[in-house]
Amino acid sequence: MGTTTCNGSVDGSPVFYLVGIPSLPESFFLPVFFIFLLFYLLILLGNALILVAVVAEPSLHKPMYFFLINLSTLDILFTTTTVPKMLSLFLLGDHFLSFPACLLQMYLFQSFTCSEAFILVVMAYDRYVAICRPLHYPVHMTPQTNAALAACAWFIALLLPIPAVVKTSQMAYNNIAHIYHCFCDHLALVQASCSDTLPQTLMGFCIAMVVSFLPLLLVLLSYAHILASVLRISSREGRSKAFSTCGSHLLVVGTYYSSIAIAYVAYRADLPFDFHIIGNVVCAILTPVLNPLIYTLRNKDIKAAITRMACLQDPKNAGNPDSQV
Template sequence: MNAWICNSSDGSLISFYLMGMPFLPKSLFLPVFFIFLILYLFVITGNSLILVAVVIDSNLLKPMYFFLTNLLVLDILFTTTTIPRMLSYFLLGDQILSFPACFLQMYLFHGLSCGEAFILVVMAYDRYEAICHPLHYTVRMTPQVNIKLAAGAWLAALLIPIPAVVQSSQMAFGTMTQVVNFFCDHLAVVQASCSDSTFQTFLGFCCAMTVSFLPLLLVVLSYAHILVSILKINSKEGRSKAFSICTSHLLVVGTYYTSIIVAYVAYRADLPVDFHIMGNVVFAILTPVANPLIYTLRNKDVKAVISKFMSHWSRGYP
């Protein structure tokens, strides 16, 4: 993989050469740059708009929307970890990343991804309490409990990637190591190492599967209980209202795990390397782009507040 001899173990002497998509014609760089720029601006603007709406409207001061703000912040940070680097690649041809910057990017990319999975579990638990135990909901989901749940999700997400990132940083790399990706993903970096990457690849895969599908199992269990409770509701209107409460969250969960499946299939399938890279890109951008659309189109409360906010803003009112 590397054009330079692997003879350096000193991080200060190591740089990473991000190859992007090797077979993408340079004539397409500018159009692709504008596509990703539009998507990135949409993520930042869309998520920020919902954040402002939730913060300024007292009707949205509920646990559900507190956890939503955490999800939106995660999406903004997650895309900012990777997309600006991709934009620099397409516009300026910037392909060099220092050793510390590469591993910091790797840590943030995987940590924030884990955070999204854990916040989705917390949101599912909130829906479980709201529908299965409505009389005890305000007692169980107090502001203190909400903060502890969100803080636990963030802390776990930021701690879990540390062993894999630290271990991979101890591998041998050349003074200029070629990474076949747009950013420093764990798998791409360890496979570019001069060391035997078998164990690190297996470890990364096991961690990814555990962090992805254990939260999925918890979400499925929560919604299994929710479904049973909804089916016990006698009124059709009551069942419809209960289902509508969960719709937005279920769509977000579906989008998140669809992006994981795309990335997994792209990696495991016998496809050209560009497809493997595109799978990673889809994982990095799909959920952050979809979330603002889902919550502005499917959630009536958020939609109403944003419409009111935009109407006042357009008229120059505070």
Template sequence: MNNCTSNSSAKDFYLTGFPSLQDFQIPLFIVFLLFYLLILIGNIIIIAVVVIDETLQKPMYFFLTNLSVLDILFTTTTIPKMLAMFLVNAKTISFHVCFLQMYCFHGLTVTESFLLVVMSYDRYEAICNPLHYPVKMTKKVNILLSTCAWVIALLIPIPVIFQTSQLTYAEKTIVYHCFCDHLAVVQAACSDFSSALQTFLGFSIAMTVSVGPLMLVTLSYVHIIISILKINSKVGRSKAFSTCTSHLIVVGTYYSSIAVAYVSYRADLPIDIHVMSNVVFAILTPLLNPLIYTLRNKEVKCAVKKVVILKIFPPCKNL
């Protein structure tokens, strides 16, 4: 337990990591390093392919590059510190760095949910209004939609995180987590009433920015499915739906990981399970997104083969 007799502001937070896995720090380091490298390589390949290949200069893939950039930033917020914790036992994090990490983690989480809404709107316009699609989804509109998603999402967590930083903490506060998650830091504060209020406020905002975008995505796909069913040709229906499958799988993965974290939070489970559920949420979607789009999207798959394989292994020229 934290020594909450001090009224001074906290100077440091101490991250416990996985309490039951203290004897497996090196294996944890290797596993998370591998995950981080896969996330970086996969998302960088997606960005490079979309930028280089002219056939991918479409709104759908512009938003995909935004998602890849987001996934790189999102994992870079937490994993490097976790790697240092596992490798050299660097479990101390300063007060200001902790809240900066908290802001980046939650701000980028909200950004991803908003980008998924923008991507579903793009698919809605492409399938439900195909004749007006080139006029509506211009380059200027695409930039405006993605900019709004980033800016609004990054503004939303500021009030709650600022209020959390004003709570009273011990001079050296123990946080039962691998990184500075809002709930874990609030539970480490000294005031029970203020902590409960911040927990409720943070949880309410988290549910709003999760359920609201999910409803918009669901509404978009209801209209999309209705439009696809009206297509007479079976080939046409299959082709129309195939453009949505990658995005649907990404949405399913994202909200499934949120559901796991929520169930873990509500259930009376060991600390390691709570921590692991949040870590899975922080890693799973960025890890799977490039794989999903590479395997499920024919245009991306062909572009990866053309750009990556042919650039690295160009065909031999006859002398």
């Protein structure tokens, strides 16, 4: 069945108008643009540094860091799906998106959100094997197994949003449909439709439950086993070392689910509509900007690799033999 517009004419390609943040005065558009641009550049720079450091440093060619470069790649793709359009909206007043472009943005946003949740589960499993089954770690976490786990996380995440995208594409819209958001979020598209929104809202809720709570349950299960195993270590130094290997991942998991909680509370609470939009925007930016900060500040190996790269690039150290030691 083709998409029928609300005025009764048949038109398979409505145009979407991104309202942005409705009550934000135009005088604030430029400051908001610079804030988003700053965050976007930090996300690109921070995650690119991690990617280069892990690839260039042989000592980081381990399963833990293989999954980390997947996470950094996801953060770059995730924000590139939405932030450039938001920048265009606030700087140039470019509010319009074609029907295919809007659906593609919605699909990619959902896919990368799912991928991040599943990669965090895989990283938790890696920590579980490393701490609870250290003697079996080289057998369980082979390069082939690592690649298969990462591929499954990406592949499942690419499949999950397809039903929602297909159903959304079949809903009825005006020739110019107003989307009260800064990008094409699933719920915002559903609310912009003239069709019955209840089935789509329920589908979106079910997908959110699968993507949010099931991975969280698996992460918590992994860390319950890790905690039980660490508490059995007799030495305080051994317990501290075991916990330190999980610290960065736990902070990233906490940041990811905190951003989801902010978006959920902003949607469910009796707040002005603008807060619903801002909550979703925070969800789209908070985790990608904090992840590289967490790993560069808390992980000694990543910090050391980046420091060595900076020293090698320093012209003052380029000709100094001691700098190569």
